[in-house]
Amino acid sequence: xxxxxxxxxxxxxxxxxxxxxxxxxxxxxxxxxxxxxxxxxxxxxxxxxxxxxxxxxxxxxxxxxxxxxxxxxxxxxxxxxxxxxxxxxxxxxxxxxxxxxxxxxxxxxxxxxxxxxxxxxxxxxxxxxxxxxxxxxxxxxxxxxxxxxxxxxxxxxxxxxxxxxxxxxxxxxxxxxxxxxxxxxxxxxxxxxxxxxxxxxxxxxxxxxxxxxxxxxxxxxxxxxxxxxxxxxxxxxxxxxxxxxxxxxxxxxxxxxxxxxxxxxxxxxxxxxxxxxxxxxxxxxxxxxxxxxxxxxxxxxxxxxxxxxxxxxxxxxxxxxxxxxxxxxxxxxxx
Amino acid sequence: xxxxxxxxxxxxxxxxxxxxxxxxxxxxxxxxxxxxxxxxxxxxxxxxxxxxxxxxxxxxxxxxxxxxxxxxxxxxxxxxxxxxxxxxxxxxxxxxxxxxxxxxxxxxxxxxxxxxxxxxxxxxxxxxxxxxxxxxxxxxxxxxxxxxxxxxxxxxxxxxxxxxxxxxxxxxxxxxxxxxxxxxxxxxxxxxxxxxxxxxxxxxxxxxxxxxxxxxxxxxxxxxxxxxxxxxxxxxxxxxxxxxxxxxxxxxxxxxxxxxxxxxxxxxxxxxxxxxxxxxxxxxxxxxxxxxxxxxxxxxxxxxxxxxxxxxxxxxxxxxxxxxxxxxxxxxxxxxxxxxxxxxxxxxxxxxxxxxxxxxxxxxxxxxxxxxxxxxxxxxxxxxxxxxxxxxxxxxxxxxxxxxxxxxxxxxxxxxxxxxxxxxxx
Numbered sequence: 090x091x092x093x094x095x096x097x098x099x100x101x102x103x104x105x106x107x108x109x110x111x112x113x114x115x116x117x118x119x120x121x122x123x124x125x126x127x128x129x130x131x132x133x134x135x136x137x138x139x140x141x142x143x144x145x146x147x148x149x150x151x152x153x154x155x156x157x158x159x160x161x162x163x164x165x166x167x168x169x170x171x172x173x174x175x176x177x178x179x180x181x182x183x184x185x186x187x188x189x190x191x192x193x194x195x196x197x198x199x200x201x202x203x204x205x206x207x208x209x210x211x212x213x214x215x216x217x218x219x220x221x222x223x224x225x226x227x228x229x230x231x232x233x234x235x236x237x238x239x240x241x242x243x244x245x246x247x248x249x250x251x252x253x254x255x256x257x258x259x260x261x262x263x264x265x266x267x268x269x270x271x272x273x274x275x276x277x278x279x280x281x282x283x284x285x286x287x288x289x290x291x292x293x294x295x296x297x298x299x300x301x302x303x304x305x306x307x308x309x310x311x312x313x314x315x316x317x318x319x320x321x322x323x324x325x326x327x328x329x330x331x332x333x334x335x336x337x338x339x340x341x342x343x344x345x346x347x348x349x350x351x352x353x354x355x356x357x358x359x360x361x362x363x364x365x366x367x368x369x370x371x372x373x374x375x376x377x378x379x380x381x382x383x384x385x386x387x388x389x390x391x392x393x394x395x396x397x398x399x400x401x402x403x404x405x406x407x408x409x410x411x412x413x414x415x416x417x418x419x420x421x422x423x424x
Numbered sequence: 425x426x427x428x429x430x431x432x433x434x435x436x437x438x439x440x441x442x443x444x445x446x447x448x449x450x451x452x453x454x455x456x457x458x459x460x461x462x463x464x465x466x467x468x469x470x471x472x473x474x475x476x477x478x479x480x481x482x483x484x485x486x487x488x489x490x491x492x493x494x495x496x497x498x499x500x501x502x503x504x505x506x507x508x509x510x511x512x513x514x515x516x517x518x519x520x521x522x523x524x525x526x527x528x529x530x531x532x533x534x535x536x537x538x539x540x541x542x543x544x545x546x547x548x549x550x551x552x553x554x555x556x557x558x559x560x561x562x563x564x565x566x567x568x569x570x571x572x573x574x575x576x577x578x579x580x581x582x583x584x585x586x587x588x589x590x591x592x593x594x595x596x597x598x599x600x601x602x603x604x605x606x607x608x609x610x611x612x613x614x615x616x617x618x619x620x621x622x623x624x625x626x627x628x629x630x631x632x633x634x635x636x637x638x639x640x641x642x643x644x645x646x647x648x649x650x651x652x653x654x655x656x657x658x659x660x661x662x663x664x665x666x667x668x669x670x671x672x673x674x675x676x677x678x679x680x681x682x683x684x685x686x687x688x689x690x691x692x693x694x695x696x697x698x699x700x701x702x703x704x705x706x707x708x709x710x711x712x713x714x715x716x717x718x719x720x721x722x723x724x725x726x727x728x729x730x731x732x733x734x735x736x737x738x739x740x741x742x743x744x745x746x747x748x749x750x751x752x753x754x755x756x757x758x759x760x761x762x763x764x765x766x767x768x769x770x771x772x773x774x775x776x777x778x779x780x781x782x783x784x785x786x787x788x789x790x791x792x793x794x795x796x797x798x799x800x801x802x803x804x805x806x807x808x809x810x811x812x813x814x815x816x817x818x819x820x821x822x823x824x825x826x827x828x829x830x831x832x833x834x835x836x837x838x839x840x841x842x843x844x845x846x847x848x849x850x
Contacts, residue, residue: 135588240469244491244831311582312654315832322831323475391654392582394832395491 100204109190109209116189120343121151127384134388154336161332168238169329177233178334181341184226185348191215192351193277195361195368207361207368208277215276216268219352220261223307226341227253230309230316233338234326245325248395249309249316255402256306256313262410263299266417267356280360290357293417297357299410301382304349306402309342310383312390315398350379456487456495465489471834473502479576479838480845482819491830496823500816503849511809515775516542517615519806523796524610526811527847529572531610532565533789534847538809539614540695541785541798545778546616548747552697552739554618559697560631560734561604561613562787563727567638568597569790570720570727574645577717577839581658586648593641596634603627616776617751618744628735635732642724649717659714663825663837666711673821677792677814678723679841681707682715689788701733713840720842750776775804784812791815791842811850815843 125140125147132139140147165174195207212218227249234246267289268274271282283289290297306313317325327338354360354375363371393401460466467488473481481502487495507526511519523538524531536558543550575590598608603624605611613620649655665675670683680687688705690698706722708715744751752771753764780802786795792814799808818841825837 131584135585136592137588240467243467244469244488247491311584314582388585389648390583391578391652391658392832393654394658395830397654397657 100206104203104205105209112189112209113186116186116344116347119347120340123343123347125150130384131388158333158336163332166238166329170236173232173236177229177236178330178337181226181229182337184222185341185344188219188222188348191218191276192355193280193360194372211275211277214274216264216274224257230326237329239329241322241328242326245316245322245328249326252306252313252315252398255399256303259299259402259406259410260303260307262414263296263303264356265414266293266296269417269421276355280355280362283359284362288357288359293357295409295413299406299413300353302406304353305386308345308349310346311387312392313398314392315395346380346383350376353379460489460494479843482845493826493829493831493834496826498819498822500819501849503845505850507850508809508811512806515804516778516806517775520615521612526850527844528609529844530565530569530790532561533787533794535612535614536562537785537787537794537796539616541783541796542616542778544783544785545781545798545800546750548617548745548750550618551742551745553741553743556697556734556738557619557623558614560731563730564597564600566790567724567727568594570724573720573842578649580835580839581655586645589645593638600631600634603630617747622743631731631735635728635735638728639725642721646721658836659712659717661712662833663713663840664711665821665825669824673824674817675792675821677788678716678719679792679818679821682719683711684709689786689793695787701730703730713836716840777802777804789814813847813850815847818843819848
């Protein structure tokens with residue numbers, strides 16, 4: 090579908106609302122099963138089975154987990170700053186889910202005479218919005234750890250501050266190359282540009298690698314999981330969280346991983362486009378492949394040390410990402 | 425107080441330094457600069473006894489300046505069980521079961537050292553088959569201990585998978601233990617005079633199968649860790665302990681050998697069949713966490729070699745000495761021989777009497793010099809039992825190795841010292 094046609098068919102507001110509801114739930118469902126997939130996959134890599142007791146093949150595991158988390162006694166430390174302590178996980182979960190609103194997963198369809206776009210909202214600054222939301226999400230980790238009045242949490246928060254803020258910069262610079270090539274911050278147009286030219290992973294390979302490394306750090310996943318390094322800080326910023334509040338932090342981590350992978354697919358792997366199969370299926374396949382790499386990393390790599398992480402972020406990743414953006418800008422201007 | 429180790433100009437990593445950085449008073453406490461404390465920059469954290477990576481119940485009170493450890497105090501005793509005192513209240517052959525429970529990872533070594541002390545007091549001759557089988561079991565146990573160390577040590581650096589791979593091989597070793605002793609841990613397979621039972625049918629084949637697969641597995645582990653930049657970054661130049669410091673702090677075993685001191689009791693004071701088997705003592709010179717890792721990895725290969733030689737050279741013959749005053753008579757004799765019945769009754773009710781005297785028997789356990797000091801007053805119970813445990817001694821080196829480390833280094837260093845708190849606290 091051409092952008093002109095899409096422009097002509099304006100989506101009624103109530104379709105957006107329905108879509109938002111459906112997609113939010115889809116994301117939550119995907120998150121729930123992502124935990125099972127991850128545990129099963131890690132299990133296989135670890136020479137064990139992973140969850141296989143609850144329901145057939147352990148498929149009801151997330152429901153059991155959710156019930157367990159909901160029914161847990163909700164306590165919090167005496168010295169905690171109550172409001173911030175309660176708000177932090179909510180903020181984390183909210184920013185994580187809402188970032189998904191701008192991810193396109195299809196070209197848009199005509200259903201029953203109405204036009205249904207392939208994303209909830211198609212804003213012109215979609216990429217900036219995602220970056221901004223993830224930046225707001227950092228507050229949840231920082232504030233949550235600080236507000237829970239525990240030394241381990243405080244250390245976790247400190248690490249979060251340093252790590253996420255410094256990798257945010259590289260993250261932004263890494264996607265700049267794509268923005269320059271597509272000439273837009275609108276994710277739908279970036280996908281369209283890749284359909285015309287080529288998957289941006291080919292010309293922007295360096296950019297993609299920077300993006301991926303920064304993304305792993307942004308989502309607190311191994312080997313950059315310092316803010317919650319279990320062997321060092323017990324559980325980092327969420328040491329004092331239990332029950333569903335802990336669950337929300339966990340949820341935000343997984344959904345961030347999901348959002349980030351979806352963004353990677355959109356920016357570098359042609360988004361939903363692909364032959365024969367319908368668009369959402371292609372989108373899911375690519376998403377799955379990226380997420381698999383995340384899990385694979387977790388099973389393989391040891392954790393970096395704090396100073397090494399900072400050194401890598403500022404002395405390697407940032408210069409490379411900057412050079413990549415500059416080189417792209419120069420080349421795009423010349424040709 | 426501390427001499428900063430010289431840095432390599434190329435890699436900017438600390439190099440192993442010459443001499444000692446221990447002041448006159450050997451520190452078991454790393455003290456904070458009072459200026460820092462006045463400025464309010466110090467965050468005091470209670471690290472353990474309940475913490476994911478303190479190897480049981482080691483409690484460290486650490487003072488942090490940012491992420492840097494500037495003060496450290498080790499608190500031990502949470503696993504104090506009074507093993508030594510309990511053993512004094514039991515007859516010798518019952519006390520043997522206590523020894524392996526101190527170090528629940530290298531249990532056969534603890535078991536052997538106590539049995540060896542009894543045998544030395546009794547001046548017993550052990551049949552060669554028992555000697556060789558003990559050597560084999562001790563080396564399997566060394567492999568077991570190092571596998572547990574490698575798995576948990578890598579886990580503490582965040583390499584979760586290594587834990588499962590190591591425990592796969594550990595399980596194979598436990599299967600072998602189960603085959604000979606009936607129990608997977610704390611087998612009580614050694615006893616004064618030899619072994620508790622004959623080597624079971626099929627053991628040689630199983631053990632051979634294990635020896636055939638193990639070297640390839642060690643290659644696998646090394647492939648996963650040695651080829652990994654993050655692992656090397658995390659371990660090289662961290663937790664430095666110079667040869668002089670290591671000796672001054674009474675270190676032994678892999679920690680000492682990783683600091684460049686070529687010392688192994690198996691070779692310098694051979695016991696069991698170590699004189700007859702061919703093995704190398706791995707020594708590394710760097711004195712850091714990586715060197716300790718290298719020493720243990722190479723030791724694992726040597727252990728497989730020794731096990732293989734024990735399998736090939738296992739002599740035939742009796743598995744226990746024919747010493748009726750100490751060893752239970754064969755079961756079938758009880759129905760026909762009055763003498764045997766009396767011996768059996770006396771041994772089970774009263775136990776055997778050990779001549780008056782005192783001995784100290786050191787062996788090379790997977791963690792270092794494990795010694796048993798045993799005093800007998802001539803009765804059926806030990807008058808005093810005391811163990812020199814490497815896990816306890818190695819904690820002495822913790823403040824020296826950890827000065828100015830980051831929290832993440834602290835974890836890596838604790839792991840590399842490989843202390844078992846059950847043995848340290850006893």
